[in-house]
Amino acid sequence: MLYFTRAKTYAILALCALGIIFSLPNLAPRPNFWPGFLPWNQVHLGLDLSGGSYLLLQLDLQAVQKQDNANLVDDVRQAMRKAGLGYTGLHGDAANGAVTLHLLHPEDVAAAQTALGKLITFDQTTGGANLLVNVNNDGSVTLSVPHQAQVSRASQAVDQSITIIQRRIDGSGVLNPQIARQGADQIVVQLPGVSDPDRIRALIGTTAHMTFQLVDTTAQPGTPPPLGDIVLPMQNDPNQTMVVNASVAVDGANLQNAQASTDPQSGNWVVNFTLNSVGAREFADVTTDNVGKPFAIILDGKIISAPVIREPITGGSGQITGNYTAQQATDFALLLRAGALPAPLSIVEEQSVGPELGADAIKAGGLSLAVGFVLVLVFMATFYGLFGWFANIALVMNLFIMLAVLSVMGATLTLPGMAGILLTLGMAVDANVLINERVREEVKAGRKPLAALEAGYSRAYGTIIDSNVTTLLAHVTLFIFGSPPVRGFAVTICVGIITTLFTATVLVRLITSRWYVSRRPATLPV
Amino acid sequence: MFMKPLFRFVPDGTRIRFMNGRFAGLITSAVLSTASIGLFFYPGLNLGLDFKGGVVLQINTPQKADFAGLRTALAKAGLTDASLQSFGTGEAANHGVLISLESRETAGQTQTAITEVETALASAAPGAKILSTQAIGASVSSQLFTQGLEALGLSFVMILGYIWFRFEWQFAVGAVATLLLDTTKTIGFMVLTRIPFDLVTIAAILTIIGYSTNDKVVVYDRVRENLRKYKSMPLRELIDLSINETLNRTLGTSGTVFLAALPLALFGGSALSGFAWIMLFGIVVGTSSSIFIAAPILLFLGEHRLRRSSTPPKPGSVAKATK
Numbered sequence: 001m002l003y004f005t006r007a008k009t010y011a012i013l014a015l016c017a018l019g020i021i022f023s024l025p026n027l028a029p030r031p032n033f034w035p036g037f038l039p040w041n042q043v044h045l046g047l048d049l050s051g052g053s054y055l056l057l058q059l060d061l062q063a064v065q066k067q068d069n070a071n072l073v074d075d076v077r078q079a080m081r082k083a084g085l086g087y088t089g090l091h092g093d094a095a096n097g098a099v100t101l102h103l104l105h106p107e108d109v110a111a112a113q114t115a116l117g118k119l120i121t122f123d124q125t126t127g128g129a130n131l132l133v134n135v136n137n138d139g140s141v142t143l144s145v146p147h148q149a150q151v152s153r154a155s156q157a158v159d160q161s162i163t164i165i166q167r168r169i170d171g172s173g174v175l176n177p178q179i180a181r182q183g184a185d186q187i188v189v190q191l192p193g194v195s196d197p198d199r200i201r202a203l204i205g206t207t208a209h210m211t212f213q214l215v216d217t218t219a220q221p222g223t224p225p226p227l228g229d230i231v232l233p234m235q236n237d238p239n240q241t242m243v244v245n246a247s248v249a250v251d252g253a254n255l256q257n258a259q260a261s262t263d264p265q266s267g268n269w270v271v272n273f274t275l276n277s278v279g280a281r282e283f284a285d286v287t288t289d290n291v292g293k294p295f296a297i298i299l300d301g302k303i304i305s306a307p308v309i310r311e312p313i314t315g316g317s318g319q320i321t322g323n324y325t326a327q328q329a330t331d332f333a334l335l336l337r338a339g340a341l342p343a344p345l346s347i348v349e350e351q352s353v354g355p356e357l358g359a360d361a362i363k364a365g366g367l368s369l370a371v372g373f374v375l376v377l378v379f380m381a382t383f384y385g386l387f388g389w390f391a392n393i394a395l396v397m398n399l400f401i402m403l404a405v406l407s408v409m410g411a412t413l414t415l416p417g418m419a420g421i422l423l424t425l426g427m428a429v430d431a432n433v434l435i436n437e438r439v440r441e442e443v444k445a446g447r448k449p450l451a452a453l454e455a456g457y458s459r460a461y462g463t464i465i466d467s468n469v470t471t472l473l474a475h476v477t478l479f480i481f482g483s484p485p486v487r488g489f490a491v492t493i494c495v496g497i498i499t500t501l502f503t504a505t506v507l508v509r510l511i512t513s514r515w516y517v518s519r520r521p522a523t524l525p526v
Numbered sequence: 527m528f529m530k531p532l533f534r535f536v537p538d539g540t541r542i543r544f545m546n547g548r549f550a551g552l553i554t555s556a557v558l559s560t561a562s563i564g565l566f567f568y569p570g571l572n573l574g575l576d577f578k579g580g581v582v583l584q585i586n587t588p589q590k591a592d593f594a595g596l597r598t599a600l601a602k603a604g605l606t607d608a609s610l611q612s613f614g615t616g617e618a619a620n621h622g623v624l625i626s627l628e629s630r631e632t633a634g635q636t637q638t639a640i641t642e643v644e645t646a647l648a649s650a651a652p653g654a655k656i657l658s659t660q661a662i663g664a665s666v667s668s669q670l671f672t673q674g675l676e677a678l679g680l681s682f683v684m685i686l687g688y689i690w691f692r693f694e695w696q697f698a699v700g701a702v703a704t705l706l707l708d709t710t711k712t713i714g715f716m717v718l719t720r721i722p723f724d725l726v727t728i729a730a731i732l733t734i735i736g737y738s739t740n741d742k743v744v745v746y747d748r749v750r751e752n753l754r755k756y757k758s759m760p761l762r763e764l765i766d767l768s769i770n771e772t773l774n775r776t777l778g779t780s781g782t783v784f785l786a787a788l789p790l791a792l793f794g795g796s797a798l799s800g801f802a803w804i805m806l807f808g809i810v811v812g813t814s815s816s817i818f819i820a821a822p823i824l825l826f827l828g829e830h831r832l833r834r835s836s837t838p839p840k841p842g843s844v845a846k847a848t849k
Contacts (some may be wrong), residue, residue: 048797056666058633073703196574196656198644201637346633347662350640356644357584357657364795371789376782383532383778416726419790422807423733426786427740433778434744441771444538463747466692467740474736478729481677493733525529 001261001382001512002450012482012510016397017500022404030278031234046414046488049362051355056348057165057204059185062094064342067151069094072131075145076101083115087141106139123152124461153186154409160469161481162187165345167338168203172331195354201347209340210252213287215294215306219243226426236322242303244296249286254279258336269329271320273336280316288312308441313432365418372422373399380429385434390511391432394503398428401499406492407478414488424496429466431504435460440526451523453516457509462506464505472497536770536779544769544817545825546764551818554713555843559707562714571717574724576661581639581669584613584657592651592795599650600625601643613680613796622657626691629664636661674728678709681732685739693746696832701742704815708738708808711756713806721800729803734808741776741816748771749824753832761829765821782831 004012014383020343025042034040047054055436073092076099080087084103093100093393103112104404116133124189130149134142145153149237162179165187169177178190191200216229225231225243258273275283287295287309297320380388406413439456447455472494479490527726530551545654574818575582593610600608607628625643631697662670682702689699712731716723748768755762791802 042742058665070689075609151550163722195658198641205637346634346663347637347661348666350636350659350661352656352659354655354657356586356655361795361797364793365798368789368792368794368798372786375785375789379782379785382532383534384780385799386529388531416729416801418792418796422786422790423783426783427737427779429777429782430740433684433775435784437778439777452565459751466747468745470685470688470739470743474681474732474739477681477684478732479679481673481680482725483727485724489729 002453002516003105003370004513009510010251012506015505016401019397022408023400025407026027026403028268035267039408039475041404041410043403044412045358045362046412046417047190047192047351047358047413048353049358049365049413050192051195051353051358052279053194053200053352054189055189055191055196055197055204055350056163056182057187057189057345058348059158059161059187059341060099061154061157061185061346064154065097066094067343068153069099070146071096072099072119072145076116078120079115080112083111085112091289097150099143101141103135103141107137109137109139112141116141119143123149149209154172158185158187160342161345164313164339164341165189165204168334169200171334171338172199172203174200183462188349193355195352197350197352198325199331200210202241202348203335204345205345205347207341208252208334208335208338209300210336211298212252212286213244213247213296213298214249214290216243216245217293231323232296232298232301232303235299235304235427238302239451242296243304244298246305249295249459250275250279250282252336253339254282255336255339258333260324260333261299262328263319268321269326269331271324271333271336273318273320275316275318276314280314283316284312284314288314288441297522312353326345327345361415364502365415369418369422373425375428376425380432384432384526386515387436387439387512390508390515391429391436393506393511394432394508395425395428397507398496398499398503399425401503402492402496405495405499409491410461411491411495412488413492417488417492418485420489420492421496424500425492427471428496428504429501432465432502433461435505435508439524443526449515449521453512457505461505468501533776535781540770540773540843541766542770542773543766545822547818548822548825552822555711555815555819556709558714562710562717565714568712569571569717569721571713571723572720573723574628574727575662575667576724577671578704579662579664581627581636581643581659583625583640583643583659583660585623585625585651586622586655586657587623587651588653589651593623596623596625596647600643601645605639605642605646608643611778622623626727629662629667629741631664633663635820636663651822670725673724673822677728677732678735681735682706687734689739689743689746693750694828694832696827697746699737700820702748702804703823704742704820705735705738707819708811708815711737712808716804719803721803726797726801729805730804730808733805733811737809738812738815740814742777742820745769745772745816745821746824749821754824761832762825766844769817769821776813776816780809784809828843 022039023043025040030040069092074318080101081495085108089100090101091099103109113133113135115265116135120131120133122128126389128146128148130145132146134143134144150180158181162181166177166179169179169189169191174191176192178188180188182188189204191197194200200382216226219229219346221227228246229243230246231241231243234242254276256274256276256279258271260269260271262268263270271277291311294306294308297304304320307321320332377392380391380395382388384391398423402424435456439452440458442452442455475493475497479487479494482490591612594681596610597608609626611624611626612619613624613739619784620813627639627643630639634805640659644656647656685705686698686702689701709731712734716727721727741814743820749765752759753769759767786800787805787809790798794802
């Protein structure tokens, strides 16, 4: 009990000193003499305290499957045509990732196997085939995507979406956005300092898939569109429609760059775009063959405009006009530069907190923390006298060390987290209460002061460990299942329990032993 | 005054016969918990936004908030399900308005609804500031709800496992049964006070579970120790003795946690006061259940079993026990 080796004493004091040093960044501005090699980390404030937006996005994986399946049907059609094989009943089943068809001539089985076999690719990460081709002797053919490939494709789509969102948000000028995947098909976006996420919502909520398709001028309005054509609404007036070719002349994926600028003649805001070499060639071909015809620019299934091709455009660059404001033009150019999302994203959860509300929350939390802290100190002093004061010193130290650990971890302090700190302080003295009560019992049982201290400490330890482990277990589960603000709470409690075990037992024991050695009291003040 | 303690909760040598009240304790607890389960089904918990889904906007109007005007404007915008409520205390309550909408079917509809509220606000209360927006879709809220319940369930299992590992099974069953009774009462308390049930209050419930277990462990720990020390004392007396011996500690720790949580309930603001009131309720329930529920359960389960396994008493230990 009394004996602490010199090394151990210094180690304990050093830990306390480190606690104070590393908690300083939260309490004062960085002084000039602070050496560069020492970290200066602060606890991050959660969005509920600093103000900002939290968005939970869900990727429409069914749309990805549907698109992939449609592409597979197209590939099969082309492969069969190229090989000159007759078939009927070509049909895609998006839900199961399968495509079926029937050969017209059963003797084509081997040729079909070869032709369709060329569609098989291998996944780099899983090493497995991305497609299974099954040609039966009766002429029925099934192409299916193995489950593993479907999973890997879905995961790839989420990663791709994260990259694109990152690019879009970076381009919008928001500082320090945090974008992370959650679960199989969700993405968490945290935007500190953005309390009105209207613009970000629009930037994220747009798939931004742009295509150029020829307008079918021969189609009669009001009648069903001819084969190979589709009817699309206009972007600025959904009641107006236009009939365009279903096949895409140039895809926006071939876009190399897009910039907003003002048109020197009209002074209106426009978006200038440049295509890559493949896109430029396709664009040149189409515009050369179709001079005088309208050419529709389509974004996410809506026609932005359909200018008439006046002359072949061979340079691979063009201009999109519309009644844009400066902001709209800039954001549209940003969307085009960042690329299209593999599927639509929807915002399934949103939380925005303005800076004023965050400041109020800090004030309320801080006041509660201060009052609660003082109440606990007074309580301990009243009920446990000198040993209560020892516990109080440890409690103050505990606050510093907790703050230091949370800072060094780079943890995020949320409003529930502040409640967690306060509760930890309330529970931290439990260990001292246990020890003091135990020591008192030993004194009453007739032991001498030193023996009572020895027995009190050693007997209380088992109880302290048991009771703290159960509390720790409850909060580890909370951390596993909780949402971000609640996780902040669980982290502070878990950190608090561990620092408490140090300050409330080791540190208090050191203080008590120093006190005992210097005073040698005949009775203990219990 | 800094040396000696000024007060004690109970004087030394207190020997309250708690186990005499074991039936009263268990029956009171059973009645309260049954009533709470009834309240859970009717009228049911006030589900918070996390679990119900929907949209909540907190706004601050520059002039005194015109509720009738806002209502008309929102209804005109087609938001007939909008409900308005003032928030804040004192003067702030005249300016703070909480607008809540029910859950929309799709994420797109939710986003449209938010925009519609913003537009309606701009005309009905020009200059109003949106302090916070929260929108949770139906699919996410059910996902969060399941996660919350999973967290509760898993923590019960983990606590059961740990106590079983450290003590006898009777202790583990006693602790978990008591925790279930505590939790049901907390649910009843939440139904009566209309404190919203959301992720933050689940955190409060888990904290209470942790705290209450902690309290039971301390009493059980003393029972275990006394089982070894007084080989021949009847279990009923032994449990009474253990509770009395740990009573000052039980009340001491409950006192500090209670004092720490009290300011949160009083000044913590709307976001934390629900959390803090549940904590305060849980501390009172958890502390009393250690004495009146967990201990009697241990007495019923362990009456013969815990004693039979121990070795016959030695004369020395009897003398010590009767000292």
